[in-house]
Amino acid sequence: MADAMAGETVIAISGLTKSFGGKKVVDDVALDVKRGEIVGFLGPNGSGKTTTIRMICGLLKPDSGSGTCLGMDILKDADRIKREVGYMTQRFSFYEDLTIRENLDFVARIYAIDHRKERVRETLERLGLTSRRNQLAGSLSGGWKQRLALAASVMHQPKLLLLDEPTAGVDPLARREFWDEIHRLAADGLTVLVSTHYMDEAERCHRIIYIAYGHIVARGTVAEVIAQSGLSTMIISGGDIIAIANAVRDRPGVEQVAPFGNDLHVVGPDPMVLQQAVDTALAEIGSAAVARPGETSLEDVFIRLMQTARIEDRPPNGPDENGRPA
Numbered sequence: 001m002a003d004a005m006a007g008e009t010v011i012a013i014s015g016l017t018k019s020f021g022g023k024k025v026v027d028d029v030a031l032d033v034k035r036g037e038i039v040g041f042l043g044p045n046g047s048g049k050t051t052t053i054r055m056i057c058g059l060l061k062p063d064s065g066s067g068t069c070l071g072m073d074i075l076k077d078a079d080r081i082k083r084e085v086g087y088m089t090q091r092f093s094f095y096e097d098l099t100i101r102e103n104l105d106f107v108a109r110i111y112a113i114d115h116r117k118e119r120v121r122e123t124l125e126r127l128g129l130t131s132r133r134n135q136l137a138g139s140l141s142g143g144w145k146q147r148l149a150l151a152a153s154v155m156h157q158p159k160l161l162l163l164d165e166p167t168a169g170v171d172p173l174a175r176r177e178f179w180d181e182i183h184r185l186a187a188d189g190l191t192v193l194v195s196t197h198y199m200d201e202a203e204r205c206h207r208i209i210y211i212a213y214g215h216i217v218a219r220g221t222v223a224e225v226i227a228q229s230g231l232s233t234m235i236i237s238g239g240d241i242i243a244i245a246n247a248v249r250d251r252p253g254v255e256q257v258a259p260f261g262n263d264l265h266v267v268g269p270d271p272m273v274l275q276q277a278v279d280t281a282l283a284e285i286g287s288a289a290v291a292r293p294g295e296t297s298l299e300d301v302f303i304r305l306m307q308t309a310r311i312e313d314r315p316p317n318g319p320d321e322n323g324r325p326a
C-alpha cells in the first residue's frame, strides 16, 4: 500500500445488523477500511460475509447501523454506491456464446461507460485478455473465466472492489496470478475487500477480519491475529502419528491435534502445559518421536475462533463444539 494514500477512509461502518427470518445473521458489525488496503474477510460458512458485503455496496438494506462507503451514506445513497463499486460475486455469469470482448462490451453498455470501445480495449490489455479476446466465454477454463469476471468488475474504474470468494475452484497458478493482479490494482489506489476460505489468500491481505456467525471476533494483520490467539504449537516428527494423536488428544491443555504430512501439530493455550502433555503422551506409549515448538498457523487460529464462537449463534446444522460438522 503506497504511504501517500494511506489514511483515506473508504469504508467506515458501525452497528451493521441484519436479520433473516428473526435470526440475526450480521450483528453489530463495524468496519473501517482505508484506501489502497486489501482486507480479507474470513469466517465459517453462513457467518454473514456475503450479507455484509451486500449491505456495504447498497444491494441490501441493513436493519440498523450506519456509515459511509466511498464517502456516501450506506442508507441514503445505496443507488450511487451500487454504481461506484466493483462487485464480483461467488457465481459470476457471462453470455457463453459471446466472446470475451463482446461480454466486456456488453457490460460497458450496461454501465453506460464513455469511450466504450477504448475502455474495453484498455481493460483487455490491463487484465492480459487481449490474446484471447475473440474466444467464446463458454469455452474458457476456470482461471480465464475468473479473469474475465475481474475485468468486468473493474472496467468502470471503481475505487472499491468487493470480491466474494473470487477464486473458488480455480487452480493455484491462476489464483497466484489473480492475487498478483489484485495487488497491482491496490498499488494504483483501488481498495479491496475480499471474502475467502483460503489461508494462503488470507496471508496475501494487508489485514484480515474474521467473522463468526454474525460477530467479528478477530481483526488485524495475520501476525497480529495469530499473536492475539495466544496459542502455542508443538510439532511431533518421526513416530506413529495416529498412535501419538490418540495418546495426546484428550490431555489437559491440548486443543487441537492435526496431522500435516509425516508430522503431528498439537496446539494449546499454554506452552508449558502443552509441552508436558506431549512429553507425557510420548512416554506413555514409549514413542521415540521428537517434539519441538513450532509456529502456530492461521488455520489453527481460525479453527479455535470457530470453536469458541458463541454456541447460541451457530446455525442448527453448523459445527459442534469441536468444530466438526453436525
Ligand SMILES: Nc1ncnc2c1ncn2[C@@H]1O[C@H](COP(=O)(O)OP(=O)(O)OP(=O)(O)O)[C@@H](O)[C@H]1O
Pocket: 020, 021, 025, 043, 044, 045, 046, 047, 048, 049, 050, 051, 052, 315
Ligand atoms: N436472502 C436471504 N434470506 C434468508 N436467509 C438468508 C438470505 N441471505 C443469507 N441468508 C442466511 O444468512 C446467513 C449468512 O449468510 P451469508 O451468505 O452472508 O454467509 P457467508 O459468510 O457469506 O457464507 P459462505 O462462506 O457460505 O458464503 C446464512 O445462514 C444464510 O442462509
